Amino acid sequence: MSRNILLLPGDGIGPEIVAEAERVLARVNDRFSLGLNFDQALVGGAALDACDTPLPEDTLAKARQADAILLGAVGGPKWDALPMAKRPEKGLLGLRSSLELFANLRPAILYPQLASASSLKPDVVSGLDILIVRELTGGIYFGQPRGVRHLENGERQGYNTYAYTESEIRRIGRVAFEAARQRNGKLCSVDKANVLEVTVLWREVMEDLTREYPDVALSHMYVDNAAMQLVRAPKQFDVIVTGNMFGDILSDEAAMLTGSIGMLPSASLNSQKQGMYEPCHGSAPDIAGQGIANPLATILSAAMMLRYSLGEEEAANAIEAAVSQVLDQGLRTADILSEGTRKVSTREMGEAVLAAL
Ligand code: IPM
Numbered sequence: 001m002s003r004n005i006l007l008l009p010g011d012g013i014g015p016e017i018v019a020e021a022e023r024v025l026a027r028v029n030d031r032f033s034l035g036l037n038f039d040q041a042l043v044g045g046a047a048l049d050a051c052d053t054p055l056p057e058d059t060l061a062k063a064r065q066a067d068a069i070l071l072g073a074v075g076g077p078k079w080d081a082l083p084m085a086k087r088p089e090k091g092l093l094g095l096r097s098s099l100e101l102f103a104n105l106r107p108a109i110l111y112p113q114l115a116s117a118s119s120l121k122p123d124v125v126s127g128l129d130i131l132i133v134r135e136l137t138g139g140i141y142f143g144q145p146r147g148v149r150h151l152e153n154g155e156r157q158g159y160n161t162y163a164y165t166e167s168e169i170r171r172i173g174r175v176a177f178e179a180a181r182q183r184n185g186k187l188c189s190v191d192k193a194n195v196l197e198v199t200v201l202w203r204e205v206m207e208d209l210t211r212e213y214p215d216v217a218l219s220h221m222y223v224d225n226a227a228m229q230l231v232r233a234p235k236q237f238d239v240i241v242t243g244n245m246f247g248d249i250l251s252d253e254a255a256m257l258t259g260s261i262g263m264l265p266s267a268s269l270n271s272q273k274q275g276m277y278e279p280c281h282g283s284a285p286d287i288a289g290q291g292i293a294n295p296l297a298t299i300l301s302a303a304m305m306l307r308y309s310l311g312e313e314e315a316a317n318a319i320e321a322a323v324s325q326v327l328d329q330g331l332r333t334a335d336i337l338s339e340g341t342r343k344v345s346t347r348e349m350g351e352a353v354l355a356a357l
């Protein structure tokens, strides 16, 4: 069986970290005879520079054909002044919505080896294992109408629309309930139902789903409280389900609990389990081109890809074990460096994972 993997390195540190993940994938491809074929395309700022659009037709066509996509990161100061429709981020958002990748899974797992890299006390984060399920193709990111308009008094007003249909809420809810069922059976739905009608409906639909999942304990939390609880006592959470924007914010926060956002992978899936996999972090323009970025989030995203879109559990486990092994060896990129460990470059980290494989 042959499967097509599309690599979208993107901008900033994207090309450096995707290169390492590609080498890791090539290695497991040989070792486990996975039949993976690799192709590459442009997205984000790189695509803007070459084709004047952040999501060229060719890239979208290849993405539709692919069994799975591995993306680095998009964006950077070079393109910050462009109008909204021409921003690199539109490439990423366009891929998410064109492929209907509505279910974004962002695990935040603390590797025991990195407990001291977290800014929180070790006892608060040790053993941390939470999964944020973020709705990715709706909510305020995509709601219409949106824009900047001129008011009669001559002032300009910026506006966006926060809207969710019942079916959008139900399908992300089901993904979260299923995930909770596979884990510890606890699901916390995060909303702002004390202020926003859209999340009153969100809460109602989540509550309704408990009839299908009587074995899962559902709770609700306002987003401001959730942000606080995540740093106060993060281990109270198992699975969190929330909308697009709250999920964007809370997943960065959860990532940092684990020591570095440079460690966290993510999966964005549609209803056919086709998926795009990317590190949770951004393009880090400040360190791009220096060869010091942490490639592990991207390498772990490749592992998620093998597991969720390709059904290659064994190969996924091998990659995850290899990552754990290099951490045991005390190898650290700058973002996770702590006393008694050895600083390595992006390439050296990739080499170490390959060696462990
Ligand atoms: C993320 C990123 C994106 C988002 C940006 C780059 C558009 O922050 O994947 O979390 O807001 O979804």
Ligand code: MG
Residues within 6 Å of the ligand: 248, 249, 252
């Ligand atoms: Mg984000």
